[in-house]
Amino acid sequence: MKTEHLQDDIHINVLPTTKFKTTTITLKFMAPLDSETTTARSILSKLLVRATKQWPTDKAFNRHLSHLYGAYVNSFVTKFKDKHVITISLELVNERYLKDQTPLFEKGLNLLKEIIWNPLITDGRFDEIFVAQEKSLLTKKLEAMVDNKSQISFLNLLKNMFGEQPYRHLATGQVEYIPSITPETLYHTYQSMLQNDYCAVYVVGNVDEAQVKQQLQSYFNINPFQFALTQTAKPLPKTQMPLEIIEEDVVDQAKLNMGFRLPAQYGDAEYFAMVVFNVMFGGDPSSVLFNEVREKQSLAYSIHSQIDAKNGYMFVLSGVSADKYKIARDTIIAEFEKFQKGQFEEEKLALAKKVILSQRQESHDRPKSIIEILNNNILLDTPMSEEAYLSGIQHVTKEDVQQLAQKVILDTIYILTKGGND
Template identity: 30%
Template sequence: MEDIHISSEELNGVHLHLYNTNKFKTVSIMLTMKSPLQESLITARALIPHILNGGSILYPNRKLIQQKLDKLYGATLLLDVQKKGEDHSIVFRMEIPADKFLDDSASLLKSSLELLHEIVYNPLIENGGFHSIIVEQEKRSLKQRIDSIHNEKMLYANVRLLEEMYKGEPYQIPAFGRKEDINSLDAISIYQAYENMLQTDRFDLFIVGEFNEDQVKLMVQNIFCEQHNNEFMKGFSSAGVTVNDIKVIQDKMDVKQGILLLGYRISSTIQDEDYEAARVANAIFGRFPSSKLFRNIREKESLAYFSHSQMESNKGLLIAMAGIDFIHYERVVEMIREQERAMKQGEFTEAEVEQGKGMLINLLLEAHDSPVGIMDIFIQSVDSGLSIDIHDQIQRISKISKADVICAAKKWKLDTIYFLNREE
């Protein structure tokens, strides 16, 4: 397996991360703007990337931006907002053909970076704010996206669990914001949030593909010439929050099967020493089809249509989930708690530990085979401060013992049980 050798440096306050490799025929670009979660800004920030993509000074509408992308040999541009731990990120992703595959003397990478800069830094402005027509259009679109969550029952249940589990904390708000906040936002207030983003966010630019590193560094220094903040402030932390009583929440909708979520505060994040042990514990508990939740609830008892668990690596959160018939609610809750107790009491074998570690290592190896996977590894390295070297990463997983897994599992505290039930 080829090692990932990343060149990282700060240029004008932008944190540039380069992985020069010939294993892909494309060059992938990702620009992230990260800020601590702030309840007053999340909804405005969720609108910002879509407003920026609605038109710039050189390309005053979405159609002209798309035409420019088409001229860049069909370059793609994707926008997103993400919530990771206590941070909120605005994300722009581009993918272009590598320059060496083109019969063109001009650098496609340079042109793509110029377009990305144009969209992010040169929006259409009127009367001290964003263009009002674009703003109103994107406000309507965001309302529609939020309304559509009711049709995606698993996503809806996840949003509701986090709202209840983290009530009173910034993390309770989805990355895409709240519908009730949209009407109070206008072209000026969103533009003020945008200016705040430029002044205070941490900017990371990731580029994966084949290129001349020195030339790319010079491109970035010349194109992203604004001076950015590099004193990133940490947001709210719930590390000291204690769980007293388990909250039990039920919503009722027109659904054909119940969706059950158990939210645990696990006190292990990517910054913690026992993070890999917690990952192995989750691998045994519910992460894979070989895990306890799937084998016992889905296969052995046939009580669930699906049953698994997932960790949020930046938050110290684990969610066990199952799709079930409504009459099986109490029994499935009981069985998930039984598997939780089994993890804490060490009722699993050394073979299960080795299998869990092996599957996590396979996921790591698979991530190295795609630009998106490599960028995710980049981000985890930035968040954790740990080595990105694949041998170091494998070693961190491989050295986990059964005792480490038990110790990590004992820190799990069930906070909230959420059930999406049917209407009477």
């Protein structure tokens, strides 16, 4: 997606700031989003931060963290555009604030190096007990989702909207793949991560940028990469739009979910109008869905919209009275059509912008959010500056929102409601 690459662009991004007393170091390993590999990668992400050759037990590993003034390490998996991402993050007290001269940053880098390059592997296999524990934990986590009607109905919306495409699945994986994962297969998953993944590294804290870049390069030998798309999850072409699916289950309230296709993605000219539209439509308690469907008409117990701006989708998720889901569905569609006709107040537009700018401001108070914002720049030829973002939001007009709404397509409606026999 990038058109050219500078020699020194090795995706090591350091943000020196005196805002925090801590330093956060984050590595992101990105592979194509593939149903066959996400579950194993999910388990791998947890194994890497549990034990290493040097600290081979939970106890030894945690004791070492406490020696680093209570350093905190965690890992999680996410979907990013069409990639599956393993994020490994370490948060340390900044050594400038210590009374003694402990080279804490360097010790932190040594710990991360140990996590990435020397995990607890013997003869080409991960530790059997740890693997069994992580498989069991993931199984329980994924099985618990089946009982969570909100989560399962969202996954059912994705399944109907995206068919067999890997985008329909959770980043954490699928239960059916867990039994076949072994200490040996995880070793291959790990090798593939090291050899084939894009890796980007971020550091946020009161540090010397040039020095840190040099250290990271020597510790991790990060290669430059051009962010290329493997496949973009497009919803299936539908003969009849929108597709509506109604399923029955033992539920207290109906789940009414809708999937929309947006005409733009992160970095496009219409991106800002898309963000503003989402907040006005259902992305905030000041939105029309919240006010009309929930407050005024009391049709929904909960309702909100959320966007995946990187891929150009918007989802409306709601819990409604089982006997009112048809009225709720029609009301949501009617509110959406008002945007297409430009039937909304300038004050609402101004309020939405205010909400977005204030949320953006808040995100700069958390190193984790700063890193996610920096990471989005991988998708762009030229990084988006903070000024460009703020200005882009401020310059969205009523016409921009209306024109965007006219190009938004309602793709799929999924309803999970009470069965007729209970």
